[in-house]
Amino acid sequence: MKVTYKLEAFEGPLDLLLHLIDKNELDIYNIPIKEITDQYLEYVQAMQELELDITSEFLVMAATLLSIKSKMLLPKPPVIEFDEYFDDMDDSLDPRAELVAKLIEYRKYKSIADMLRDKEVERSLVYTREPEDLTPYLHVVQENPVEGLDVADLLFAFQRTLRKLANRNVVARIRRDEISVKERIREVVDLLKIRGGKLLFSRLFDYEMTREEIVVTFLAILELMKMKKIVCYQNQLFDDIVIQAKEEGTDFDTQLPTDEINY
Secondary structure (H helix, E strand, O other): OOOOOOOOOOOHHHHHHHHHHHOOOOOOOOOOOHOOOOOOOHHHHHHHHHHOOOOOOOOOHHHHHHHHHHHHOOOOOOOOOOOHHHHHHHOOOOHHHHHHHHHHHHHHHHHHHHHHHHHHHHHHOOOOOOOOOHHHHHHHHHHOOOOOHHHHHHHHHHHHHHHHHHHOOOOOOOOOOOHHHHHHHHHHHHHHHHOOOEEEEEEEEOOOOHHHHHHHHHHHHHHHHHHEEEEEEEEOOOOOOOOEEEOOOOOOOHOOOOOOOOO
16 A cells, blocks of 8 residues: 655744644644654654655754653652742743744744745836936925015115115106108108009008007098098998099199198
8 A cells, every 4th residue: 555645845843843733723832742743753754755855953853852752751740839939930841841932933933934925026026117317307496585584684675775766866858759740741642642643541551650640640631631632432331441632643742731730
């Protein structure tokens, strides 16, 4: 009859012992040393039969378990009531105490190692890139131009500004060039001569003309109509106004009023 063993890989004898305790759901603080020792020796024997390399640590642990097992089989001394100090001392004489302490410490470090392994796997799923210069994206803090100044400093600066303004007594007067109605009449007459005695009303204006120039132009047209030198008409409704000289070939210069026209 063949017996097939399937052995898991253990990192050491403590790892094997923890596996046996967890598998059998045993209390680590009250280990049934006989049962654990028998199962441990079965694993070691199976490794020898499979010609696996058994380190000295496994053999040392087997010897330790056998030693603890033999101590547990020895008859216990009679129970004598002592104070609490001696009771604690009696508990420390348990041959399993040292092994239990090692197993608890090993389990703690093993759990930490498992947690770090999970962190490693989680971190391996994160892909990084080369660092970039993020200076252009930094928030630029504007410097306060009045930092370090108080209300008194601002008041003195305001007073100095007022004194400077008080010293400016120079007043410049700018006189605007005025265009008389008579001059504008002559300009309209010259345009009529160039255009052959007929001119569109819109040709007298452009976007650069001031309000005064527009008003003077209207007055010049009215004055020429009053003098019966021109006639204004439209070819159709909402069409541009046509300005036409009444007499073709008439010399307007000789017929213009010699006196200045005031409006």
